[in-house]
Amino acid sequence: MELSEVSRSMLFRCPLCNADIMVNDDTSLLTCQGCQAVSIVERRHGTIALKIHTKPTNTTKSQDRKLREPLSLGKLTKELVELKQESSTIRGRKIVGAFAGGICGTLFGYMGSLDLIGKDFGSGVTMLVCAAAAFGFLRFVMRDSAASASSINGKIEEIEFQIAERQKADIQRLFRNGHLD
Ligand SMILES: [Zn+2]
Numbered sequence: 625m626e627l628s629e630v631s632r633s634m635l636f637r638c639p640l641c642n643a644d645i646m647v648n649d650d651t652s653l654l655t656c657q658g659c660q661a662v663s664i665v666e667r668r669h670g671t672i673a674l675k676i677h678t679k680p681t682n683t684t685k686s687q688d689r690k691l692r693e694p695l696s697l698g699k700l701t702k703e704l705v706e707l708k709q710e711s712s713t714i715r716g717r718k719i720v721g722a723f724a725g726g727i728c729g730t731l732f733g734y735m736g737s738l739d740l741i742g743k744d745f746g747s748g749v750t751m752l753v754c755a756a757a758a759f760g761f762l763r764f765v766m767r768d769s770a771a772s773a774s775s776i777n778g779k780i781e782e783i784e785f786q787i788a789e790r791q792k793a794d795i796q797r798l799f800r801n802g803h804l805d
Contacts, residue, residue, distance in 0.1 A: 639663060639676050653677060697790050704783045711776045718769040725762025729755045 632649040643658030647665055655662050662678040736751025 634672065636672075636674050639674050640679065645674065647672065647674070697787065697794075700783055700787050700790065704780060704787070707776055707780050707783065711773060711780065714769045714773050714776065718765060718773075721765030721769070722762055725758050725765060729758035729762060731755075732758055 634647050636645045636647050637643065638645050638656040638658055638661060640661040640663075641656060641659040643656055645654060645656055645663065647654065652665050653662060654665065660680040661676055663674040664677040666673045666675055732751045732755035736748045736755055739745075739748030739751055742748075
């Protein structure tokens, strides 16, 4: 019993690429790990033979290539330009926001101080609260645009890298084709 269980799997060679293939007793179809060819296990008169069932096709390879190159160079460049525009918009918003927040904060603070000196406590406190809010807004704008700017810069770097890679691949392809011709 134990002996027959040990001999249930046998070592064969792939009919296409000669790679080692393990054939189990209950296997009828198996895929070669070396060339991805699918072999059929034929059992006749107590002998076992492997016969090619499906040869590996190139379609899977070309699909891989399609997945690896999702965007054309033109699309990448277009996206890069858009991201750079967005980045400069954020920079502009940051300057305007900082300017507005700073001016308001300073103005409210100044008026609040004047009111306090003039002993108008109610108005003075209100002004100082507004000043604090304005500076809070200023800090928010700064932090917010810093975060979005760094995420956009990350995207820009990634796309520039992809463009460089694409150009490198194109140059290599041209070089290879030149040698093949
Ligand atoms: Zn094979």
